[in-house]
C-alpha cells in the first residue's frame with residue numbers, strides 16, 4: 001500500500017541559521033495566535049465559526065500592519081493557518097479541545113511545503129536549503145530517503161535541538177503470512193508479556209530507560225531547590241529539558257523495536273483497550289511515562305499492522321483478562337492489583353498475573369480468527385468475541401531495527417520449545433534515533 005512516512009533527522013544550524021529559524025518559528029506562532037485570538041472572540045461572543053478562506057484573505061492585511069512578517073516564508077505562514085483551521089475542525093467535531101495558543105517554550109514547528117532542497121553529500125551528512133535562507137543547514141543524515149518527498153517541517157524541541165521532518169509517500173509491501181497469533185498484555189512490572197500459543201515472552205523495560213528516568217527525577221529535585229529565575233535555575237531547567245527529551249527519544253526507539261518485531265512475528269495480535277490499566281502505583285512521573293508509552297505503543301502497533309497487512313484486535317476494556325483463569329474460565333474477583341501470583345480454586349492452576357492475562361488475550365485472537373469455532377475456546381471468550389473490534393493494519397519503517405528484535409525473538413523461540421515455558425529477553429541495545437513521527 002502507499003502510505004505517508006516521515007523521516008526525522010537532526011539539524012545542526014550555526015548561530016546565524018538558528019537566529020533565522022527562531023524568527024520563522026516566532027512569526028508562524030504570531031500569526032497563529034493572532035488569528036486564534038480574533039476567531040476565539042468571534043466564536044465566543046457571536047458563535048461565528050471562521051473558515052480558512054477568511055484567514056487567508058486577512059493575511060495580506062496583517063502583513064501590511066506588521067511589516068516584520070515579510071521576513072517569514074509566506075507559505076509557512078499559510079500552513080500555520082491551515083493548522084489553526086484543522087484545530088478548529090477537530091474541536092467542532094468533538095475530537096479535540098478548543099485550540100490553544102502556541103507558547104514560545106513548547107516545541108516549535110515551521111512547515112515548508114515547497115521550494116526546499118535536501119542533498120545528501122556523504123554517508124551521514126547532508127544539507128538542507130530553504131526559502132529566504134542563503135546558506136545550507138547541515139543535516140545529520142543517518143539514512144537514505146525513499147519514496148516521494150511531499151513536504152518538510154523543522155522543529156525545535158524545548159531542550160534547544162533542531163530536527164528536520166521529511167514527509168514522504170512510499171509504497172510498503174505487506175509481509176508474508178506466518179500463521180501466528182499473539183496475546184499481548186502490557187505489564188506493570190515489565191513492559192509487555194506476549195503469549196503465542198506455545199511460549200510466554202517477557203519484554204522488560206530497558207535498563208537504560210530506567211536509568212534515564214531516575215536521572216530525570218534527580219535533576220528535577222535539583223531544579224526545585226534553585227531560586228526561581230536565577231542563573232543556576234535556568235541552567236538546571238535546561239538540564240531537565242535535555243534529559244526529558246533524551247527519554248522521549250529512547251522510549252520511542254524502544255517502542256519502535258518492540259512493535260516492529262511483533263508486527264513481523266505475528267499475523268494477528270490481541271491487545272487490551274487503553275485506559276484499563278491507568279492504575280500504576282508508582283510515583284507520578286513514572287506513571288506519566290508508562291501511560292504515554294502504552295498509548296504510543298498501541299498507536300504504533302495499529303499503524304504498523306495496517307502498513308504490513310496484519311490484524312490487530314482490541315479486547316473489550318471491561319474484559320477481566322487478569323482475573324479470568326486462562327485454563328478453566330473461572331473469574332477471580334478477589335484478585336487485587338498487588339497480587340502477582342494466584343492459584344485457581346476451580347482447576348488448581350498456578351497463575352502469574354500478567355502471563356495469565358496474555359494467555360486470555362491470545363484465546364480471543366484464536367476465537368476471532370476461527371469465527372468462534374476453536375475447540376479450546378471458552379464461552380466467555382466467545383461472548384467477548386462479539387464485542388471485539390477488528391482493527392486493521394500498518395508498517396514499520398525501522399526495518400533493520402525491527403529485524404534486530406525479530407532475530408532475538410526467533411533465536412529464543414528456537415532455544416525454548418517446551419510448551420508453556422517463559423522466555424526473558426535480554427535488554428536491547430539502543431540504536432541511534434530513527435523514528436517515524438506524526
Ligand SMILES: [Zn+2]
Pocket residue numbers: 325326327328329330344345346347348349
Ligand atoms: Zn481455573
